Amino acid sequence: MSFYRLLLRSLTRTTPTLPHHPTLLIPLRTFAFSSAEEAAAERRRRKRRLRIEPPLHALRRDPNAPRPTRDPNAPRLPDSTSALVGPRLSLHNRVQALIRANDLDNASIVARQSVFSNTRPTVFTCNAIIASMHRAKRYEDAVALFAYFFNQSNIVPNVVSYNFLMNAHCDMGNVDVALDVYRHIIANAPFSPSSVSYRHLTKGLIDAGRIGDALDLLREMLNKGHGADSLVYNNLISGFLNLGDLDKANELFDELKERCLVYDGIVSSTFMDWYFKQGKEKEAMDAYKYLLSREFRMVPATCNVLLEVLLRYGRKAEAEALFDKMLDDHTPPTVQAVNSDTFNIMVNECFKEGKIAEAYDVFKKVGKGAKSKPFMMDVGGSNNMIMRYCEHDMVDDAEKVYLELCGRSLNPDVTTYRTLIDAYFKVGRVDSALEKYVKMVDVGLRVIPPYANGWFSLLIENGKVMECVPILSKMAEKEPRPDVTSYDIVIRALTEQGNLDAVLELVGQMCRYNIGITSPLGQFLSETFGKVQNCRTLCFTHHFWNLYVLVEVISIGNNGDSLTEFGGLNELFVCVVEK
Numbered sequence: 231m232s233f234y235r236l237l238l239r240s241l242t243r244t245t246p247t248l249p250h251h252p253t254l255l256i257p258l259r260t261f262a263f264s265s266a267e268e269a270a271a272e273r274r275r276r277k278r279r280l281r282i283e284p285p286l287h288a289l290r291r292d293p294n295a296p297r298p299t300r301d302p303n304a305p306r307l308p309d310s311t312s313a314l315v316g317p318r319l320s321l322h323n324r325v326q327a328l329i330r331a332n333d334l335d336n337a338s339i340v341a342r343q344s345v346f347s348n349t350r351p352t353v354f355t356c357n358a359i360i361a362s363m364h365r366a367k368r369y370e371d372a373v374a375l376f377a378y379f380f381n382q383s384n385i386v387p388n389v390v391s392y393n394f395l396m397n398a399h400c401d402m403g404n405v406d407v408a409l410d411v412y413r414h415i416i417a418n419a420p421f422s423p424s425s426v427s428y429r430h431l432t433k434g435l436i437d438a439g440r441i442g443d444a445l446d447l448l449r450e451m452l453n454k455g456h457g458a459d460s461l462v463y464n465n466l467i468s469g470f471l472n473l474g475d476l477d478k479a480n481e482l483f484d485e486l487k488e489r490c491l492v493y494d495g496i497v498s499s500t501f502m503d504w505y506f507k508q509g510k511e512k513e514a515m516d517a518y519k520y521l522l523s524r525e526f527r528m529v530p531a532t533c534n535v536l537l538e539v540l541l542r543y544g545r546k547a548e549a550e551a552l553f554d555k556m557l558d559d560h561t562p563p564t565v566q567a568v569n570s571d572t573f574n575i576m577v578n579e580c581f582k583e584g585k586i587a588e589a590y591d592v593f594k595k596v597g598k599g600a601k602s603k604p605f606m607m608d609v610g611g612s613n614n615m616i617m618r619y620c621e622h623d624m625v626d627d628a629e630k631v632y633l634e635l636c637g638r639s640l641n642p643d644v645t646t647y648r649t650l651i652d653a654y655f656k657v658g659r660v661d662s663a664l665e666k667y668v669k670m671v672d673v674g675l676r677v678i679p680p681y682a683n684g685w686f687s688l689l690i691e692n693g694k695v696m697e698c699v700p701i702l703s704k705m706a707e708k709e710p711r712p713d714v715t716s717y718d719i720v721i722r723a724l725t726e727q728g729n730l731d732a733v734l735e736l737v738g739q740m741c742r743y744n745i746g747i748t749s750p751l752g753q754f755l756s757e758t759f760g761k762v763q764n765c766r767t768l769c770f771t772h773h774f775w776n777l778y779v780l781v782e783v784i785s786i787g788n789n790g791d792s793l794t795e796f797g798g799l800n801e802l803f804v805c806v807v808e809k
Contacts (some may be wrong), residue, residue: 305420308388309352317349325355328710329362329383331644331676336710337362338375345383353388356380360394364401372398392419393426400434408434424460425451432462436469444469458486460494463625467497471504495521495532499539505652506543520546530556530569537575557597558607570611582620589618590627609635615647620653625662628653644675651685660692671704686716698723699732703739711743718751725758733758 313324321344328337343357344351356379363372376395380387392415399408407662412431415423428451435444444466451462463486470479483501486493497519504512533556540549553576559567573593580589593615596604612635619628628650635642647670654663657748667685668676677685682705686698698720705712717736717779724732737755747755 261269304387305418307420308391309354311354313352314354317353317636318355318803320352321325321349322355322358325351326358328676329358331678333676333678333710334359334362334366334368336676338371340525340710342375342378345379345385350383351379351385353385353391357388357390357394360391361515364394364398365518367401369398369402373402375564389415389419389421389424389427393430395431396427396434400430400437403438405431405434405438405440422454422456425456425462426721428456428459428462429465432465436465438542441469441473460486460488460490460497464494464497464500468500468504471580472498491529492526495526495528496535499535502536502539503542506539511543514543515545515548527559529567530572531568533567534569534571534575537572541575548580549579553595554597557605558599558602559596560597560603561599561601562603568605570614573607573611574614577615581622586622586624589615601679606638609640609643609646612640613643613649616646617649620656621647623653623657625633625650625653625659643674644670644677648681649674655685655688655711660689664689664694664697667701671701674708674781676710677705677712680717682712682716683719690719695720695723695727696729696732699736702736706739706743706745714740714745714748714751718743721751722754730758 315717321340323583325337325341327342328334337359341351341355356375360372360375360379361368363375372394376387376398376605377383380391392411396408396411399405399411408431411425412423415421415427427777428447432444432447435441435447448462448466452458463482467479467482470476470482479501483497486497498517501517502514505511505517516545518540537549537552540546540552553572556567556572559565561567573595576592577589580592593607593611596602612631615631616628619625619631632642632646632650635646647666651663651666651670654660654666657691663685667689686702689695689698702712702716702720705716721733721736724730724736733755737747739745
């Protein structure tokens with residue numbers, strides 16, 4: 231054993247000692263990237279994966295650790311975006327679809343009824359319907375919905391909810407109430423007012439003639455640690471300019487430039503607009519050139535305001551130059567320099583000047599920069615082009631834009647179909663209008679009663695009575711159901727044609743889907759079918775509509791019999807009474 235120990239010692243002494251280098255502790259990677267862009271893409275992919283699938287140890291909780299006790303006095307927090315999943319996301323999408331269809335009443339009903347269901351709405355769904363009411367200038371409804379969701383139904387509002395409430399009160403002229411909401415946020419909410427809150431409040435105070443209070447609110451915003459917001463300053467600058475106090479407006483503008491190295495160009499557009507109104511074109515263009523000299527990377531919303539001001543005061547060459555620069559700078563996904571509103575402004579100007587052929591070229595215009603890319607037009611931009619064509623009765627050109635929209639795998643919305651259907655009826659192309667109406671219903675878009683009733687009436691006037699029946703039946707398959715007025719219009723037209731089988735079919739639908747029958751419609755049906763007084767009394771006066779539909783829904787549906795095999799309408803009522 232001693233011989234082997236000596237041998238091992240000698241080998242240890244003769245073996246060179248490896249240098250301890252820190253890089254040897256780093257595990258070697260068995261792969262490489264062909265470029266820096268590929269490596270950056272891989273890093274982004276890993277970050278996304280960690281956000282979506284966090285490490286298991288981050289999700290694991292020690293079962294032996296005591297569960298933290300929640301402070302009963304701690305304020306409840308509003309929903310996060312992670313709550314918008316599953317059935318609650320489906321509810322949100324359903325409400326949003328009704329809002330996009332401009333069916334605000336049914337959207338409100340769906341959202342309010344869901345409070346009592348197992349799928350309660352998130353704060354985002356509540357905010358969506360409140361915002362839609364505000365956009366429709368239904369301010370009292372917006373305030374009532376806020377009280378219903380957040381005061382009565384115990385849903386926790388977020389700062390966006392309060393901003394909509396304050397904006398509604400300001401637009402109603404109740405600025406003091408809006409200020410009370412602001413103070414309530416500071417005193418009770420688990421968050422602070424946002425810059426948007428101060429934008430609404432300063433604008434409301436200025437509109438109410440209280441610009442001094444608005445200036446005090448700006449100072450309060452800065453004292454609370456909020457950053458200098460360009461739009462809040464813009465409200466005050468606009469207010470002082472409207473009062474003719476240019477010195478105070480310039481003082482605020484200088485203060486904004488001191489506080490912000492990069493400010494929003496909307497402030498410059500406010501000065502430009504005021505100078506143009508005063509007839510001082512040189513000063514207006516000097517303000518515009520000064521903004522361009524700063525070489526800010528402006529967002530599309532800012533550039534769009536500048537475009538509108540330039541076009542409003544006849545500066546078409548400068549507007550076109552700005553539009554071309556925006557197109558050249560459009561290099562998505564890094565820089566989004568234009569949006570659909572940008573194209574809408576320029577297209578509308580072409581139509582306004584009668585340059586209709588040039589409008590389509592503007593609609594398709596692409597930047598000439600080395601890295602610029604064409605803008606992927608959305609549904610809103612295509613809708614604007616379709617509406618402008620339809621205003622000039624150029625339905626074939628509007629149809630061309632519609633087909634291009636469908637060819638880009640985009641889904642036309644309610645506005646698209648409504649514009650085309652109205653235009654086709656206007657030029658007398660009833661078949662084309664009917665085709666679009668059928669397509670609109672087939673894709674599941676909501677047709678609100680005012681439009682449905684008008685289109686059914688126009689179809690009936692043009693001899694398309696029977697074509698209304700399948701459309702109405704398809705609409706009834708999806709909630710919210712068609713309005714009883716739509717059924718009334720079609721049923722009366724079918725009765726005039728003597729098509730009583732189709733009338734019975736529609737009445738059966740109304741009963742199956744619990745669509746209430748109004749007294750005038752019930753009287754009309756009683757006069758149409760009531761040959762026997764007793765049957766009329768049973769089925770209409772005593773509201774035995776389920777018995778009335780029994781023949782059509784159960785007896786006829788199960789046995790495959792036709793109405794004629796019951797021996798006529800009188801015998802039909804007898805069969806109903808006997809059952």
